[in-house]
Amino acid sequence: MTPPVRMPYAVTVDAGLRDLRTADHLLRTLAAGLALPEGGFGCTHLLRGERPRVVVSLASKSEADLDDVRAWSVSQGYEVTEGAPDAVGRAVLYRGADLLRGTTTVEEVLAVSAIDRVTVLGAAGGPGPATVLLTHAHVRPQWQSGELVLTAMPAAGGTLVPFEVPEPTPCCADH
Structure with a gap:
């Protein structure tokens, strides 16, 4: 933790x-x-x-x-x-969690919150500081080797979204 x-x-x-x-x-x-x-x-x-x-x-x-x-x-x-x-x-x-609402940048996330690092699922390197992040007011970073890390995934228009979505579709929801 x-x-x-x-x-x-x-x-x-x-x-x-x-x-x-x-x-x-x-x-x-x-x-x-x-x-x-x-x-x-x-x-x-x-x-x-x-x-x-x-x-x-x-x-x-x-x-x-x-x-x-x-x-x-x-x-x-x-x-x-x-x-x-x-x-x-x-x-x-965590510090700054309530500030991470709507559209922000990776640089802002790191500046206003306790998050230490942002990674992109499937990407070798981290995103640039100006990369836009659409938070949907749901940002859930995880502790990894003593750092608070937000995992994001690519979205439309070169933006990112947090990997964890606020309203996930249950597995097999249509069955």
Whole structure:
């Protein structure tokens, strides 16, 4: 999720969720209701095994920032554990996430948000700074080797769109 140098304190909340959309909603509820500090991270993590589910983690520079998250989550009957479940979380809450709406450029994404790098699916090199990104107000970078990386894919007119779309079509939707 977050490298220790950036955010040394993290807590994982397991609410028994089965999908990313519900996990995103839980993160936004936690952030709004508990006044989480700016600069922290809220991520989703896919847990596999005999009980597949989606858990959320929140990370901060201060352990005290997470006290309300722990208390509220326990009061809801959720399982709370210290630390992040893995190092590859999908970031929902991060610095600048709310600024990435509509049409922007790769340069702007890197300047206003916690995103460290933008990659293009299937391309050897990264996009140029002036490359246009159509966000659809849904930008979900992932932690990769300690960097927050947004994977994008080519779109019409030489633009890019985030790889993860806000309203994905379910597999086999027409069957």
